[in-house]
Amino acid sequence: MVISKKSLQFLLVTFVACIPLVNFANPTADSLQNQTENVIPVAVAHEEADPSKEKEFNATDLINSHIGDSHDFHIADWNGNAISMPLPIILWTNNGLEVFSSSLFHHDNTGTHEVEVNGQKFVKHNEIIYYADKFKNLSQDDKSAFNFEARPLNFSITKLVFSMFLSVIVLFLLFTSLARSYKKNEMAPKGMAGFLEPLVIFVRDDIAIPNIGEKKYAKFMPYLLTVFFFVWINNLIGLVPFFPFSANLTGNIYFTFVLALITFIITILNANKNYWSHIFSPPVPKALYPIMWPVEIIGMFTKPFALMIRLFANITAGHIIILSLFSLIYIFETAWISPVSGAFVLFMSFLEMLVAALQAYVFTLLSALFIGQAVEEHDHH
DSSP states (O other), X not given: OOOOTHHHHHHHHHHHHHHHHHGGGHHHHXXXXXXXXXXXHHHHHHHHHOTTSOOOOOHHHHHHHHHSOOSEEEEEEETXXXXXXXXXXXXXXXXXXXXXXXXXXXXXXXXOSOEEETTEEEEEETTEEEEHHHHTTOOGGGOOTTOTTTSXXXXXXXXXXXXXXXXXXXXXXXXXXXXXXXXXXXXXXXXXXXXXXHHHHHIIIIIIHHHHOTTTHHHHHHHHHHHHHHHHHHXXXXXXXXXXXXXXXXXOHHHHHHHHHHHHHHHHHTOOHHHHHHHXXXXXXXXXXXXXXXXXXXXXXXXXXXXXXXXXXXXXXHHHHHHHHHHHHHHXXXXXXXXXXXXXXXXXXXXXXXXXXXXXXXXXXXXXXXXXXXXXXXXXX
């Protein structure tokens, strides 16, 4: 078996394509936080009035902090202080490029702490960085990641981007070790090669060939292998509950959008005449063409849309369920619930490990199916 070097090339292309988009992951989780934002000042005022009172546990905040993105990597809390690894802030502002550490915000995420860099002031609100002077005049509806008049372009290395770097490094090490193994030993694979080879053969024999065909499958194997292992590794990384893992990358709608978009572009660029004739000249009476054309064209876009939503929804739902079960211990504030909650969390964690592989398989399978439909040759008798 020979592993094509194009697999690593496709991996890097996917990685680079995701970097500028993954920073917009913040609004997904932040939209849930905005619903309760108006009561935050009241809660803070009560805490300041009574410092001895412990802060009430909020399961929603816990879940949002995990499934959303952030500009630092939270590790633990010690004596009421957060221990985290700051990440680089990279902004394209009105005065050009600005680079500084996220530690300058001092964990503030409410837009109150101003950071001055080269004469410009910035604030961070729900993980979105704004110009401080413009943020003060924004209404609640205007506080959005897509309000580019009030915020600089953000190319920061966030928690999700950091996780993507990590998964790329893991995949690179896995497949370079596999390549070295085959150079040294062309007989039966050993070690990591013995684990990876059956998976590569599985993708080839059970996904690529049945859906694309023996004549054309090899052209698309690098992409299918890349997307299978890339999604699977990132699904597993999201299940590890400690640093430097735990980032919910595949549960990010913008990340799954980019992956689905790549599948869509590959499908369209390799589509043959039969594919386009089925859309614009379907096998129905011509009187029905005005009805079938919109249906077929919409169908072109619903396929990648289904890819995007399926991966995002399944991974995010699993994380929410696990964190909700874990939160029961703090909600009921009793040790009696711990064995029940712990048992369900353990069961769901094992189930999510299965889902991690299953969703990688489904995404790769559907990608191969859509590509196969585009390159399929019809026999004319």
